[in-house]
Amino acid sequence: MSAAGGGPAGGGPLAGRRVLLPRIKNKDALAAGLRAAGAEVEAVEVTRARPGPAGPRARAAADLTAGAYAWLIVSSPRALDHVDLTGLPATTGLAVVGEATARRVTRALGRRADLVGAGSSAALIDLEPLSAGPAPGATGAARRILLPGSALRGTTLIDGLTAAGWAVDEVPAYTMEPVALSDLPGGFVGRWSTGAFDAVVLTAGSSSRALAGLAGTPPSSTRVAALGRPTAAAAGEAGFVVDVVASSPTPPGVRAAVVDALSSRPRRTPFSAREDEPHE
Numbered sequence: 070m071s072a073a074g075g076g077p078a079g080g081g082p083l084a085g086r087r088v089l090l091p092r093i094k095n096k097d098a099l100a101a102g103l104r105a106a107g108a109e110v111e112a113v114e115v116t117r118a119r120p121g122p123a124g125p126r127a128r129a130a131a132d133l134t135a136g137a138y139a140w141l142i143v144s145s146p147r148a149l150d151h152v153d154l155t156g157l158p159a160t161t162g163l164a165v166v167g168e169a170t171a172r173r174v175t176r177a178l179g180r181r182a183d184l185v186g187a188g189s190s191a192a193l194i195d196l197e198p199l200s201a202g203p204a205p206g207a208t209g210a211a212r213r214i215l216l217p218g219s220a221l222r223g224t225t226l227i228d229g230l231t232a233a234g235w236a237v238d239e240v241p242a243y244t245m246e247p248v249a250l251s252d253l254p255g256g257f258v259g260r261w262s263t264g265a266f267d268a269v270v271l272t273a274g275s276s277s278r279a280l281a282g283l284a285g286t287p288p289s290s291t292r293v294a295a296l297g298r299p300t301a302a303a304a305g306e307a308g309f310v311v312d313v314v315a316s317s318p319t320p321p322g323v324r325a326a327v328v329d330a331l332s333s334r335p336r337r338t339p340f341s342a343r344e345d346e347p348h349e
Contacts, residue, residue, distance in 0.1 A: 073093055073100075073111075073112040080107055081105065081106040081107030081108075082106050082107065082324075082328045083103060083106040083107045083108035083324070083327060083328065083331070084106075084107030084108075085107070085109075086107070086108045086109070086267040086268065086327075086331060087108070087109045087111065087265065087266050087267050087268075088103050088108045088109070088110050088111070088266065088267065088268045088269070088270060088327060089110075089111055089113065089261070089266040089268070089269040089270070089291075090103070090110055090111070090112045090113070090269075090270050090272070091112075091113055091114075091115045091269065091270075091271065091272070091276045091277075091279075091280045092112060092113075092114065092115070092116070092272055092273075092276055093112045093113070093114040094112075097112065098169070098319075098320050099270065099272070099320055099323050100112055101320065102320025102321065102323060102324050103270075103320075103323070103324060103327065105324075106324050106327075106328070108327070111266070113253065113254060113257060114248060114252070115247060115248055115253070115276050115279040115280045115283060116245040116246060116247055116248065116273075116275050116276045116279045117245070117246060117248055118147055118150070118151075118243045118244070118245055119243060119244055119245075119246050120151045120242070120243055121151065121220055121240070121241035121242050121243055121244060122241065125240050125241065126151060126152045126217070126240060126242060129152055129215055129217055129238065129240045130152055130153040130154065130156060131156075132215070132238075133154060133156055133157060133158075133161070133215055134156030134157075134158070136158050136160065136161065136210060137209075137210050137213060137215075138161055138210060138213045138214060138215045138238070139161065139162060139203065139207075139210060139211050139212060139213055139214060139235075140161065140162040140163070140164055140199065140214045140215070140235075141154065141157055141161055141162070141163050141164070141214075141215045142164045142165070142166075142190070142193065142214060142215070142216045142226075143163075143164070143165045143166070143170060143174055143182075143217070143218075144165070144166040144170070144190040144216070144218045144222070144226070145166070145170065145218055145219060146169065146170050146173040146174075147218075147219070147242070147243055148217045148218050148242045148243070149173060149174070149177050150243070151217070151242040151243045152217040152240065152242045154177070154178060154217070155177070155178060157178055157180065159180075162183050162184070162198075163178075163180060163181075163182045163183050163184075164182060164183060164184040164185075164186065164193055164196075164199060165182040165184070165185055165186070166185075166186045166189065166190045166192070166193065167185070167186070167187070167318075168185065168187075171185050184196050184199065187317075189297060189299070189318070190222075190225075190226040191225045191226055191229065193226060194225075194226060194229035194230065194233070199230065199233065199235070200233060201233070202233035202234035202235060203234050203235060212234065212235055212236050213235070213236045213237075213238060214230060214235045214236070214237045214238065215238050215240065216230075216237055216238065216239050216240065217240040217242040218239075218240075218241075218242055218243075219241070219242070219243060219244060219245060219275075220241035220243070220244040221244055221245060221274070221275050222239075223299055227239055245273070245275035245276070245279075246279075247278075247279035247282055247283060248279070248283070250283055253283060253284070257284065258283070258284045258285075261284045261285075261287060261291075262284065262285055262287070262288070263288070264287065264288045264290040264291055266287065266291050267290075267291065267292065267331060268291060268292040268293070268294060268327050268330055268331055269287060269291055269292075269293055269294070270294050270295075270296065270323055270326075270327060271293065271294070271295045271296065271300050271301075271304050271309065271311075272296045272300065273296070273300055273303075274299060274300055274302075274303025274304070275303075277295075277300060277303050277304040277307050277309060278303060278306075278307045280307075281304075281307040281308050281309065282307075285308075286307070286308040286309050286310075287309075289310075292312045292313075292327075292330035292331050293309050293310060293311045293312050293313075293330065294311075294312060294313050294314070294315060294323065294326040294327050294329075294330045295311050295313075295314045295315065295326075296314075296315055296318045296323065297314065297315065297318055298314055300314075301314045312329075312330040313326045313329045313330045314326065
């Protein structure tokens with residue numbers, strides 16, 4: 070399926086508004102939040118995940134099981150689909166990004182995270198003991214961190230951890246690539262280009278670039294909300310004019326951003342990336 074839609078749940082600040090969400094996600098809380106606010110949400114898949122090279126993924130799993138890392142960081146639930154992390158030793162710290170990722174990790178690994186960063190993976194940099202770095206004089210496993218994730222991730226988290234003294238093994242577990250034009254719903258490109266959507270919520274740089282490449286950027290009548298500043302920056306580079314950035318990558322934050330974007334005085338402002346990409 071390339072598209073999923075749903076009518077409004079009733080009245081609300083977005084009643085009668087049609088919103089595009091360029092992703093399809095099982096039990097998508099963002100879509101549910103917009104529908105609860107009255108919006109008619111159409112979800113369209115514009116990217117798909119492709120596994121990274123098999124060798125690095127297999128080595129990462131084996132090293133993790135052997136106790137070669139002080140910490141495992143899971144910044145996206147997708148990492149669990151492409152790297153076997155079930156050998157995580159009890160002595161290895163577990164850090165994740167976002168409550169949704171934390172719940173998925175608990176189900177998959179049977180263990181609660183030691184640290185949960187809110188919003189984006191950059192939030193982990195400020196949490197102890199990661200922020201404090203390894204113990205003075207630590208060598209080998211005591212200073213190594215395993216970070217499986219998207220090959221398209223930003224560098225903020227890695228740079229911050231490295232600056233704190235950690236040795237980070239970044240593993241490209243997967244990458245996001247655009248779907249084929251023929252995989253889009255029939256008539257979608259025409260509806261998009263003629264302003265059939267009142268707003269679009271851009272959730273990641275990869276899907277923003279894919280949407281622009283497949284269907285172009287929308288007319289000015291379609292307001293643009295971005296999930297975070299890195300997404301806004303990537304969207305701007307792809308040709309979008311962003312009206313508003315969500316205050317947080319949560320259903321309430323996104324709902325408020327769409328309401329703001331559809332207000333009479335939207336903010337059409339360029340943004341620069343100052344933190345790592347929100348997890349996909």
